[in-house]
Amino acid sequence: MVTVEDGSVKYLDRMCRIEKECFAEEAFTKEQIALLLTDYNSISLVAKENGEIVGFVVGMIYLNRKTVNGHILTIDVSRAHRRKGIGQMLLQEIESIFAQKGVQTCLLEVKEDNVIAISLYHKLGYMEVGRLENYYGNAHGICLKKILARL
Numbered sequence: 001m002v003t004v005e006d007g008s009v010k011y012l013d014r015m016c017r018i019e020k021e022c023f024a025e026e027a028f029t030k031e032q033i034a035l036l037l038t039d040y041n042s043i044s045l046v047a048k049e050n051g052e053i054v055g056f057v058v059g060m061i062y063l064n065r066k067t068v069n070g071h072i073l074t075i076d077v078s079r080a081h082r083r084k085g086i087g088q089m090l091l092q093e094i095e096s097i098f099a100q101k102g103v104q105t106c107l108l109e110v111k112e113d114n115v116i117a118i119s120l121y122h123k124l125g126y127m128e129v130g131r132l133e134n135y136y137g138n139a140h141g142i143c144l145k146k147i148l149a150r151l
Contacts, residue, residue, distance in 0.1 A: 002086055004093050007044025007056055009037050014053045022076040026136050043097055047086045054081040057090040070098035072108035104149045112140045
């Protein structure tokens with residue numbers, strides 16, 4: 001059974017290994033993940049199966065003019081645990097937390113050739129709002145947005 005709980009710096013090493021597995025050269029560094037985990041405006045969650053961290057998500061809340069936005073900075077599931085609904089579970093849980101904190105819209109970026117992730121995001125109500133040239137090194141990205149609450 002997979003459970004979701006708050007992320008923490010105590011999980012940093014495992015989170016970094018999963019981040020590197022998922023994103024290789026585009027991965028956040030250990031220092032960057034540590035900063036994200038300790039930022040007052042960030043939310044991090046880990047997915048555990050049998051006590052082992054198998055995935056995580058980190059998001060940030062920020063004020064943009066008069067709108068409170070959420071931004072998914074990274075969502076990672078280890079290869080051995082993909083296609084089990086863990087990514088969806090993490091995303092829905094962080095969206096729920098965002099909504100409780102007054103977040104109206106949620107943004108995220110994805111590599112344009114990541115068909116599986118794009119399919120999941122569309123299924124969960126995200127809409128493409130822009131193309132990001134060379135966002136992932138030489139690869140392009142797509143910016144997606146989901147409305148969590150009406151103003």
